[in-house]
Amino acid sequence: MGKQILLEHINKPGINTIDGYMKNGGYASVEKALKSMSPDQVVEEVKTSGLRGRGGAGFPTGMKWSFLDKKSNKPKYLVCNADESEPGTFKDRYLMERIPHLLIEGMITSSFALTANTSYIYVRGEMMYVIRILEKAIAEAYAKGFLGKNILGTGYDLDLYVHPGGGAYICGEETALLESLEGKRGNPRNKPPFPAVSGLYDSPTVVNNVETIAAVPWIINNGGASYAAIGIGKSSGTKLISACGNINKPGVYEIELGVPVEEFIYSDQYCGGIPENRELKAVVAGGSSVPILPKELILKTANGEPRLMTYESLSDGGFVSGTMLGSGGFIVFNDQACIVRNLWNFTRFYHHESCGQCSPCREGTGWMEKVLHRIEHGHGKMTDIDLLVDVAKKIEGKTICPLGEAAAWPVASAIRHFRKEFENHILHPESCSAKHLYFGTLAVH
Amino acid sequence: MSDLLKVTIDGKSIEVAPGTTILQAARQIGDKYPPAMCYYTPLKNTGGKCRVCLVKVSQTSEANPRPIPKLVASCLTKVENGMVVENESSAEVLEARKGVVEFLLINHPLDCPICDQAGECDLQNLSYEHGTETTRYEEGRREFNKIDIGPHIQLHMTRCILCYRCVYAADQLTNSRVHGVLNRGDVSEISTYIQNSIDNDFSGNIIDVCPVGALTDKTYRFKQRVWFSKPYNAHRNCTKCSGKTVLWMKDENIIRVTARKNKFGEVEEFICNECRFDHRSKTDWVIEGVRDMGDDSVISANKYELPVVSPAVLVDSKFVSE
Amino acid sequence: MAFSAERLEQIKEIKNRYPAGKHKSALLPVLHLAQADHGWLPIDVMNDVAEVLDIHPIEVYEVATFYTMFHLKPVGKYVLEICRTGPCCLVGAESLIQYLKNKLNVEEGEVTADGLFTIKPVECLASCGTGPVLQIGPDYIYKENLTEEKLDQLIESLRAKG
Numbered sequence: 001m002g003k004q005i006l007l008e009h010i011n012k013p014g015i016n017t018i019d020g021y022m023k024n025g026g027y028a029s030v031e032k033a034l035k036s037m038s039p040d041q042v043v044e045e046v047k048t049s050g051l052r053g054r055g056g057a058g059f060p061t062g063m064k065w066s067f068l069d070k071k072s073n074k075p076k077y078l079v080c081n082a083d084e085s086e087p088g089t090f091k092d093r094y095l096m097e098r099i100p101h102l103l104i105e106g107m108i109t110s111s112f113a114l115t116a117n118t119s120y121i122y123v124r125g126e127m128m129y130v131i132r133i134l135e136k137a138i139a140e141a142y143a144k145g146f147l148g149k150n151i152l153g154t155g156y157d158l159d160l161y162v163h164p165g166g167g168a169y170i171c172g173e174e175t176a177l178l179e180s181l182e183g184k185r186g187n188p189r190n191k192p193p194f195p196a197v198s199g200l201y202d203s204p205t206v207v208n209n210v211e212t213i214a215a216v217p218w219i220i221n222n223g224g225a226s227y228a229a230i231g232i233g234k235s236s237g238t239k240l241i242s243a244c245g246n247i248n249k250p251g252v253y254e255i256e257l258g259v260p261v262e263e264f265i266y267s268d269q270y271c272g273g274i275p276e277n278r279e280l281k282a283v284v285a286g287g288s289s290v291p292i293l294p295k296e297l298i299l300k301t302a303n304g305e306p307r308l309m310t311y312e313s314l315s316d317g318g319f320v321s322g323t324m325l326g327s328g329g330f331i332v333f334n335d336q337a338c339i340v341r342n343l344w345n346f347t348r349f350y351h352h353e354s355c356g357q358c359s360p361c362r363e364g365t366g367w368m369e370k371v372l373h374r375i376e377h378g379h380g381k382m383t384d385i386d387l388l389v390d391v392a393k394k395i396e397g398k399t400i401c402p403l404g405e406a407a408a409w410p411v412a413s414a415i416r417h418f419r420k421e422f423e424n425h426i427l428h429p430e431s432c433s434a435k436h437l438y439f440g441t442l443a444v445h
Numbered sequence: 446m447s448d449l450l451k452v453t454i455d456g457k458s459i460e461v462a463p464g465t466t467i468l469q470a471a472r473q474i475g476d477k478y479p480p481a482m483c484y485y486t487p488l489k490n491t492g493g494k495c496r497v498c499l500v501k502v503s504q505t506s507e508a509n510p511r512p513i514p515k516l517v518a519s520c521l522t523k524v525e526n527g528m529v530v531e532n533e534s535s536a537e538v539l540e541a542r543k544g545v546v547e548f549l550l551i552n553h554p555l556d557c558p559i560c561d562q563a564g565e566c567d568l569q570n571l572s573y574e575h576g577t578e579t580t581r582y583e584e585g586r587r588e589f590n591k592i593d594i595g596p597h598i599q600l601h602m603t604r605c606i607l608c609y610r611c612v613y614a615a616d617q618l619t620n621s622r623v624h625g626v627l628n629r630g631d632v633s634e635i636s637t638y639i640q641n642s643i644d645n646d647f648s649g650n651i652i653d654v655c656p657v658g659a660l661t662d663k664t665y666r667f668k669q670r671v672w673f674s675k676p677y678n679a680h681r682n683c684t685k686c687s688g689k690t691v692l693w694m695k696d697e698n699i700i701r702v703t704a705r706k707n708k709f710g711e712v713e714e715f716i717c718n719e720c721r722f723d724h725r726s727k728t729d730w731v732i733e734g735v736r737d738m739g740d741d742s743v744i745s746a747n748k749y750e751l752p753v754v755s756p757a758v759l760v761d762s763k764f765v766s767e
Numbered sequence: 768m769a770f771s772a773e774r775l776e777q778i779k780e781i782k783n784r785y786p787a788g789k790h791k792s793a794l795l796p797v798l799h800l801a802q803a804d805h806g807w808l809p810i811d812v813m814n815d816v817a818e819v820l821d822i823h824p825i826e827v828y829e830v831a832t833f834y835t836m837f838h839l840k841p842v843g844k845y846v847l848e849i850c851r852t853g854p855c856c857l858v859g860a861e862s863l864i865q866y867l868k869n870k871l872n873v874e875e876g877e878v879t880a881d882g883l884f885t886i887k888p889v890e891c892l893a894s895c896g897t898g899p900v901l902q903i904g905p906d907y908i909y910k911e912n913l914t915e916e917k918l919d920q921l922i923e924s925l926r927a928k929g
């Protein structure tokens with residue numbers, strides 16, 4: 001196992017309490033940042049670290065922070081995105097449940113860097129028990145003087161609150177999240193303006209993923225350069241991978257960026273191979289939204305080089321033969337899994353989760369689901385395949401927010417790499433390899 | 446003035462004030478400006494939703510000659526100095542627009558032959574200009590019952606394209622909005638949730654801002670096809686609004702009263718419900734003269750009898766709502 | 768009024784988490800409280816939510832109908848929110864949902880004759896590594912790595928609790 005930054009102490013007794021957490025060096029970054037650094041120095045360290053957003057887009061965190069309009073006379077906000085709803089992703093829940101103080105420490109240090117005096121953690125409503133864990137941990141942090149007025153006597157004030165969502169994947173999109181936090185429907189905003197200029201309550205705001213913020217304490221304690229030394233090139237540091245599907249050891253793994261995909265799937269340190277020694281068929285490497293790749297292309301790039309778990313290597317080949325690291329939701333399919341059925345399932349998800357604001361996403365996701373439902377249930381036509389490709393193309397790049405792409409890419413990639421399987425479904429619906437035990441319904445609300 | 450910004454759209458240049466959007470600049474140039482189904486100048490915060498106004502920015506500005514990678518909503522994107530925009534000169538834009546029109550129609554009932562809006566429907570016009578002859582959509586269509594919301598207004602939700610204009614209108618023109626968008630995704634609907642009537646001095650304006658036949662004037666329903674009536678500018682002394690309206694006359698009868706709209710279909714001055722619904726005698730009004738509807742209007746162009754898509758689709762009666 | 772005095776105190780505290788004039792932000796947390804108290808969200812409860820937050824009722828309806836956690840119709844005492852998304856299906860969620868329907872003799876969204884259960888398939892609960900998974904409000908504790916036997920036991924224990 002490589003360097004552990006986030007999960008180093010995860011199995012220590014009492015790590016979920018503030019005493020246990022502090023015994024293992026917890027809250028050191030708050031001491032260090034507030035007492036010996038300026039906010040801009042903290043931002044600089046994070047820039048040096050090369051840390052990239054762990055929520056999916058991989059945008060450099062330090063750069064995002066430096067876009068915050070600090071000169072504005074409005075209050076600044078840091079909002080943590082704990083909406084984790086991308087199918088295949090369950091790392092943030094794991095962190096918050098097991099080591100809640102790591103996120104809280106990260107929120108305090110990061111809020112200081114951003115000169116925010118009020119910050120929110122937006123947790124999806126389904127994780128009500130995680131909300132209770134966080135609220136308890138926050139109360140402990142207030143009691144120890146890490147939150148509230150005049151933190152550690154430095155004059156810095158910070159209030160931190162947890163805000164529950166209500167059941168909507170789209171609220172993971174950062175501007176939908178801000179709308180939701182304002183008590184509205186989760187309709188994404190048109191950009192510009194970006195949150196860094198006009199975000200929560202029209203004030204300058206940074207939205208960051210849980211894992212991103214949880215990496216900040218280590219960076220401040222050990223220096224950005226030490227973080228940048230881990231990993232490969234622009235993929236610096238460690239990344240949590242949520243591994244699931246047809247593997248022996250599903251779970252959350254912290255990897256040093258750069259581990260070969262093949263090692264990740266087959267090594268006993270990680271997924272431990274595929275149950276019953278079945279064949280690997282395909283992988284969705286970064287959450288349901290990223291392109292699916294067949295075995296040949298996920299293990300090796302089109303040039304025949306080993307595919308690595310880095311932002312760059314996974315996207316090598318673009319959309320023709322590559323995919324993305326995304327949120328790190330790693331879904332493995334064995335040779336019995338049905339690509340068509342899975343695609344119908346994913347498309348139903350996007351149909352169900354579209355906010356309905358913009359026409360291509362609202363109408364296109366439902367259309368694709370209905371066509372896929374027909375194909376999956378034995379009523380497909382050969383022309384449906386190209387129809388799906390075309391509808392996906394007409395959604396992609398035309399919508400307000402990236403949910404359009406998130407819905408289009410799985411369709412485009414599944415057909416690109418598994419066209420034969422779609423044809424087979426249409427010509428010989430009875431021959432599908434998966435056992436169709438449950439004939440689900442169309443997305444209904 | 447040196448602080449004007451130069452923008453070139455489909456090869457034609459114009460100088461505009463800072464803050465001007467691409468759509469407004471294109472409208473100022475005047476010939477082939479992008480269509481807009483959700484953006485509405487008189488209502489704040491509208492726009493960005495329908496995506497029919499997408500254009501290509503092939504040069505961001507003089508200082509930044511790079512293109513913007515994705516198509517942008519021209520109704521919201523502000524002009525920068527030296528920006529170069531492709532609207533109808535871009536095959537990519539036309540293809541995207543065709544796609545959006547198709548999306549807008551897949552759940553639309555295509556019931557133009559029995560729709561009161563026929564002849565003055567933005568969706569109908571959009572389909573002539575940018576749609577295709579046939580539909581590729583074979584799945585079931587969304588269905589809703591039509592309902593009365595208050596004594597004067599009928600909501601035909603199947604026809605709604607979720608432009609949100611009526612919601613902004615109620616927010617901005619009345620002091621207590623009772624309708625909104627409920628549910629989400631493709632089952633979103635305009636509704637009051639509970640049996641509630643939209644009844645307020647200015648509520649009738651939501652009829653005028655609706656680009657399709659989703660919100661219609663009950664006092665007018667089925668009385669006439671719009672092209673058999675003749676519009677007159679008229680005014681009256683009104684304590685609530687400007688009193689400036691259009692009277693739609695059939696012979697000597699006022700069959701409908703609306704606000705005056707400019708050539709972009711946008712209301713010039715919102716009118717009150719009293720003017721709209723309660724004064725149907727010619728003696729209530731000072732009639733100024735016949736209103737010129739402009740050459741583009743379906744009402745003058747006589748193209749109203751054509752259905753939106755292939756007649757073959759309409760024959761299948763299950764697509765005709767009601 | 769849909770809220771007890773104690774709840775009203777709690778709502779006051781929740782409103783204080785947001786800046787002055789931004790009390791509409793409290794809408795989702797307050798709707799969760801309302802549903803915990805009433806099991807679902809009848810119109811008069813939503814109207815009371817509007818009143819305590821000083822917003823128009825339509826603003827509450829718009830939000831309550833957008834988010835899937837809120838029940839707008841009466842539901843069973845225990846709503847079994849079981850994940851139906853891809854990763855859980857790779858490990859058997861589809862057959863478990865069918866098993867649950869057969870066992871309780873209801874379709875999705877219906878209430879069992881004894882008033883105890885509603886089955887509500889939901890989208891990914893961020894438990895893909897420990898699927899199949901379901902949760903039950905108002906505490907929303909996760910039940911993970913589900914099997915038919917575990918479902919049997921769960922239903923038994925909930926029936927015993929009544």
Ligand SMILES: Cc1cc2nc3c(=O)[nH]c(=O)nc-3n(C[C@H](O)[C@H](O)[C@H](O)COP(=O)(O)O)c2cc1C
Pocket residue numbers: 052053054055056057058059061081082083084085086169170171172173174175207208209210212213401402403406
């Ligand atoms: C449809 C959609 C869903 C998203 N869901 C999440 C999510 O659940 N969690 C998350 O952190 N980011 C999510 N994102 C990404 C956020 O918009 C945003 O980029 C991220 O929170 C920024 O944080 P980061 O820079 O730390 O990654 C989502 C984006 C989209 C378009």
Ligand code: SF4
Pocket residue numbers: 604605606607608609610611612635651654655656657659660
């Ligand atoms: S009713 Fe009309 S104005 Fe309102 S959203 Fe629908 S189409 Fe737009």
Ligand code: FES
Pocket residue numbers: 170188354355356357358361362399400401402403404
């Ligand atoms: S996802 Fe809702 S409109 Fe883009």
